Amino acid sequence: KLITTKTKLMKKIYLMIVMLALVGVGYGQIISQYIETNSGTFPKGIEIWNNTSGTLDFSTNNLVILKGVNGAVPVDDFTLESGTLLSGGVLVIGTSDMEATAVANGASFILKPFTFNGDDALEVKYGAAKTDVFGTPGVDPGPAWSGNGVSTANQNIQLEAGLIIGDTDGWSDPSVRFKTVSTDPIGTGGQDGFGIAPICIWKTDASSNDWVTGSNWEDGIIPASVVNINIPVGATNYPTISASASCNNITIEDGATLLGAENLTVNGTFTMQKTIANNDGWHLLSSPVSNLNILGSDFVPAGPTLPTSFDFYSFDETAATFPWINIRAAGNTVNGNFETSFTNGKGYLVAYSSSYGNTTFDFTGTLNTGSISSPTLTYSSGAQLGANLIGNPYPSAINWSSATKTQFIDNYAYIYNEVKSGGAGYEYVIGTIAANQGFVVLLKSANHGQTFGFTSAIQTHGGSFLKNTDITDKLSLKYGNSSNYDELNIIINDASSIVRDRNDAIKFFSFDAGIPQVYSLSSDESLLAINSIPSIEDNMKIHLGIYVPKDNYYYISLDEVDGKFMGKDIFLEDKLTGNQILLTEVDSYQFEASLIDDPNRFILHFSPVGINESGLPNSNIQIYSSENTVYIINNNNVKGDIEIVNMIGQKLASFSLDGTSKQAINFTAQTGLYIVNVKTDDGYISSQKIIISK
Numbered sequence: 074k075l076i077t078t079k080t081k082l083m084k085k086i087y088l089m090i091v092m093l094a095l096v097g098v099g100y101g102q103i104i105s106q107y108i109e110t111n112s113g114t115f116p117k118g119i120e121i122w123n124n125t126s127g128t129l130d131f132s133t134n135n136l137v138i139l140k141g142v143n144g145a146v147p148v149d150d151f152t153l154e155s156g157t158l159l160s161g162g163v164l165v166i167g168t169s170d171m172e173a174t175a176v177a178n179g180a181s182f183i184l185k186p187f188t189f190n191g192d193d194a195l196e197v198k199y200g201a202a203k204t205d206v207f208g209t210p211g212v213d214p215g216p217a218w219s220g221n222g223v224s225t226a227n228q229n230i231q232l233e234a235g236l237i238i239g240d241t242d243g244w245s246d247p248s249v250r251f252k253t254v255s256t257d258p259i260g261t262g263g264q265d266g267f268g269i270a271p272i273c274i275w276k277t278d279a280s281s282n283d284w285v286t287g288s289n290w291e292d293g294i295i296p297a298s299v300v301n302i303n304i305p306v307g308a309t310n311y312p313t314i315s316a317s318a319s320c321n322n323i324t325i326e327d328g329a330t331l332l333g334a335e336n337l338t339v340n341g342t343f344t345m346q347k348t349i350a351n352n353d354g355w356h357l358l359s360s361p362v363s364n365l366n367i368l369g370s371d372f373v374p375a376g377p378t379l380p381t382s383f384d385f386y387s388f389d390e391t392a393a394t395f396p397w398i399n400i401r402a403a404g405n406t407v408n409g410n411f412e413t414s415f416t417n418g419k420g421y422l423v424a425y426s427s428s429y430g431n432t433t434f435d436f437t438g439t440l441n442t443g444s445i446s447s448p449t450l451t452y453s454s455g456a457q458l459g460a461n462l463i464g465n466p467y468p469s470a471i472n473w474s475s476a477t478k479t480q481f482i483d484n485y486a487y488i489y490n491e492v493k494s495g496g497a498g499y500e501y502v503i504g505t506i507a508a509n510q511g512f513v514v515l516l517k518s519a520n521h522g523q524t525f526g527f528t529s530a531i532q533t534h535g536g537s538f539l540k541n542t543d544i545t546d547k548l549s550l551k552y553g554n555s556s557n558y559d560e561l562n563i564i565i566n567d568a569s570s571i572v573r574d575r576n577d578a579i580k581f582f583s584f585d586a587g588i589p590q591v592y593s594l595s596s597d598e599s600l601l602a603i604n605s606i607p608s609i610e611d612n613m614k615i616h617l618g619i620y621v622p623k624d625n626y627y628y629i630s631l632d633e634v635d636g637k638f639m640g641k642d643i644f645l646e647d648k649l650t651g652n653q654i655l656l657t658e659v660d661s662y663q664f665e666a667s668l669i670d671d672p673n674r675f676i677l678h679f680s681p682v683g684i685n686e687s688g689l690p691n692s693n694i695q696i697y698s699s700e701n702t703v704y705i706i707n708n709n710n711v712k713g714d715i716e717i718v719n720m721i722g723q724k725l726a727s728f729s730l731d732g733t734s735k736q737a738i739n740f741t742a743q744t745g746l747y748i749v750n751v752k753t754d755d756g757y758i759s760s761q762k763i764i765i766s767k
Contacts, residue, residue, distance in 0.1 A: 104197060104232070105232045107119050108267070110259060111258050118166055119207075121136065121158070122271060126299060135153060136199060137198040138150050139196040160341060164181050164182075165267050167182075167187060191216055206239070206240055218246065223246075228254075230254060231266050275308060276290060279308055282311060285315075306329045315333055317336055319337065320339060327348040334468055345435070348434075350491070357462070358420065359420050362437065364415075365437065371431055379406070380428075382426045385401075387412070387421055398410075417445050417466045419511075448463070450523055467532055473486050481575075486506055487501060487581050495588070498559060548633070548643070549562050550562075550629060551591075552591035552619055565638075566606070571595065573601065577601050582620065590620035591629075593677075614676050619672055628662060641657075645678075646678060653697075658735075694753065695761075710732050711730070713751060714730060
């Protein structure tokens with residue numbers, strides 16, 4: 074299904090921009106590829122291409138191949154009296170060794186032990202009409218017809234770009250119509266290209282998006298109605314169709330996009346590909362085609378018994394508890410209440426294991442264009458509170474920032490990313506949403522029962538989702554362990570308030586229970602992944618919460634400090650230990666956390682915590698650690714003694730309290746929990762548990 078680069082290079086046949094009227098049976102099929110062995114009696118064969126806009130019926134008009142031996146008049150050599158050949162399709166006729174290549178490339182194969190040699194002419198007839206001639210009938214060329222390195226003997230040759238009709242007069246130089254694929258037909262790759270219909274490929278280095286600029290297509294030929302098209306991933310510019318255009322089949326690879334599809338007439342099949350890793354990871358997807366049956370598609374086997382190697386869910390916001398609706402019923406049978414086909418504008422949740430096999434999935438059908446409505450959106454009083462799973466319905470990305478989102482509580486599209494940095498989790502997107510992508514929106518209660526309208530105006534090129542890129546006043550925190558982490562963003566936005574508003578993104582937790590999660594709490598105690606605040610005040614508190622996957626050592630660090638946050642002192646208060654850490658001066662704050670700890674144990678400050686703020690006893694000595702460094706904050710610049718002991722009281726090291734306001738002590742030890750005791754010369758004693766990590 075996925076057209077390989079090698080095959081693309083071997084099989085590039087394009088339509089010229091001129092409009093050709095293929096009338097009656099004339100030019101109904103032509104030889105698009107030919108092979109004559111360089112040793113022995115095989116491979117020998119031809120590929121016949123239906124270059125018309127209709128289906129060829131060989132029971133009505135027989136396909137006849139005539140052969141002229143050594144300059145003799147051609148006589149019937151092969152007749153096909155049954156079967157059909159679809160518009161743009163190819164049929165391989167040849168020796169038995171060619172069957173595997175033809176079938177692997179999706180073509181029909183007809184066995185014919187051809188005995189032609191390089192000096193034998195061929196004619197093709199459809200019924201009584203001659204449609205193509207290979208060589209010059211009645212002429213003996215010697216060993217072969219040849220020219221410019223192209224020969225009818227001992228080679229695999231294929232039709233040149235831009236040639237879409239047969240030559241009924243014949244030719245003496247094959248290079249005027251063909252190019253060499255291989256000079257070693259019996260060797261590795263000797264049969265390359267057989268069974269793959271002529272194809273037009275968009276260039277990955279196309280200089281513009283213009284569909285009708287010849288230089289944007291490989292070999293410079295603009296496609297038209299009888300040729301198949303491939304739009305590969307990795308292009309600098311992807312095509313936009315601004316006027317009427319047509320093709321036979323078209324395949325868009327995962328990550329590629331197409332705009333102006335409403336101007337494209339697809340005479341064959343439209344296919345858009347989606348790559349999904351078979352590692353049991355969760356993905357949200359949406360179909361860019363209409364009426365694709367779910368059962369029997371690449372995404373779900375036909376049943377009636379479903380294998381356990383995949384999961385496929387829809388989402389029901391009205392569910393009181395568990396909102397995910399499984400296509401699988403008890404006993405691995407098909408859930409009879411699940412919809413039969415993909416719904417336009419709807420998202421689905423899927424996962425596939427290695428035993429499923431597929432990693433490239435095809436959406437095949439009628440491509441979606443124009444205005445499309447999502448399914449009816451709901452807001453219920455249950456646990457979901459307006460969360461609806463919808464999806465991009467187009468063969469292109471959409472620009473979410475350009476969409477009208479007044480129906481929704483906030484500005485964000487919530488997209489699950491299995492390969493998110495730090496570990497699987499949600500991305501909070503206000504920019505580009507890729508084709509085939511499902512996403513969650515949060516409906517306002519007043520808009521229950523409405524639909525969301527997707528329009529062509531929000532379509533754009535783009536291969537993946539794009540997060541906020543134009544935010545200048547941002548503070549980003551990381552919380553994690555040695556394996557994974559999560560991020561929290563605090564943003565200054567003049568239009569925001571301290572209560573949750575539409576500039577805030579609600580925290581959606583990862584499906585993976587092993588990923589640490591961090592969030593902030595608005596003044597109305599909403600859990601936020603992006604917390605927009607109107608300004609920074611020195612006495613401001615931002616309460617933080619964490620999800621602890623298991624009892625372990627964790628860290629909190631500053632990941633990004635931009636704009637108005639730059640130059641500010643950023644303090645982290647740990648209510649559980651009493652520590653106050655100046656995050657702007659340390660790599661990270663490391664701490665021990667357990668499942669039974671208060672999840673909302675941290676507060677972010679923009680000035681030091683005083684007695685009336687924290688409720689903790691006044692401490693002129695504060696102790697914390699980062700990796701293998703112990704920090705002593707000495708507010709009164711007193712001197713004294715420091716000792717570090719293990720958890721059973723054994724003294725491991727001692728130091729002098731030097732009277733500086735901040736003293737850093739390098740303490741190399743095994744990763745673990747230790748106690749730091751400080752005794753000042755004026756008799757004050759302070760003790761603190763710390764974590765040392767290498």
